[in-house]
Amino acid sequence: MIQLPSATAVGRVLPKEAFYKHLTLSGDLKEKFVTDIKRITLSNSLTATTLHLEAGTEVAEILVLTVELKKQQFDGRIVENIARQNPHKLLFLLRFEDKAQLAVYHAKLYTTAWIPCDKILLQVKGLTLDEIWQGFLEQIALQDGLTEHRPGENIGTTLQRQEMILKLQKEIEKLEKRTQREVQPKKKFELYQQLQELNKRLEDTKNA
Template identity: 30%
Template sequence: MSAPLYRWPATAKFGRVIPKTKFYEHATISTTVREKFVNEVQRITWAYKLADETIHLRCSSTVPEIQVFTVDAKDDDVSETVLTAIDKAVPFPIIFEIIRGTGNYAQTRMIAAHKQLGSTPPQLSAYFATDWLPADTPRAPLPPAIDLPSLYSGLLTPILPFATRSGEKMSEVIGRMDQARKLEREIAGLERRIRSEPQLNRKVELRRRLRDRTAALAALTDPAARTTEDAPWRS
């Protein structure tokens, strides 16, 4: 996904290294996930705190602050399992920057899940990410925003897998993407069944269902569409 790295405001700089053990204390983490922390993560830094007192944007109960964490990878990447454990331990939305390599070979990518507060643990969407970019890539200014919720949406929008619709709330976008992922899995399953189905009449029915699901997926991912209430897969 082609999207920028952001130039975080100097007034929001925090720069505190967080020991991995802190996340073990604030979340239920299995032995397997702890091993991933040890094997994949070199260092976790709470790099920036985007809040009313640091960047003068009004907060809300849904987005009281936005944290920016940089995670230095020991190898090629850090798994989403580790990011999920961090996300669930921190009661604020997080934007991650994963850093791999050193010197001229250093690369960075931004990755984040949409986090909905109000439950324990908070609800997380799938993770969305930029491509890997050279660490010295020029950074873009923050997207324009009137408050922290709109800033959060503005940060996430460029890394979403398809375009948002006019006037669509971020929670609605995430819901639409969840539906699209379910349809993609169903389409893949139908394609496998069609390849292996020996009976012509059943194959014809499977192809009809595949056309319906494919049309429904196209409607879900069309930025010009306003609703999916009449999508064929719902009937």
């Protein structure tokens, strides 16, 4: 499991009803709280005081919420709404039976793959809460082999580049299939040229 300093421990169960009252939710999402979620626990509170660090300029507190699920295929909008409508930075540990995944929200919800609970690993890296939160985003949101967070770069810029790379990869895959199916030489050549342009855009985006 995630190893955090004992001074950050809270361990307080949060009634699901509390979320109904403070979040703007559609009727079906309120129902999902009942059908998908078993229990929500405020596991840890990461602050400059509890971590003995300098205060950040943007992040004052990171809350770790452990969400025990009734089923693995849960509605991710639940977690997204909790994060989007909460003023704190939230790190989610989602658990179902003996498996777990981590999740964070930054313009959209990012999750890791489901793995055994005892294999979950998250490093606390940084000298301020800003740096620690950025480190969490890097470890959870960035996919291996797509792009890297560059020194001095805003993590939001890194994630935008990753989204563009993923979008271009999907377009290239789709166009490659069209090119392979095309039988008319002229049309096939046109598609090939489009494919070359997309591949160039992909390389330019990776190197931007």
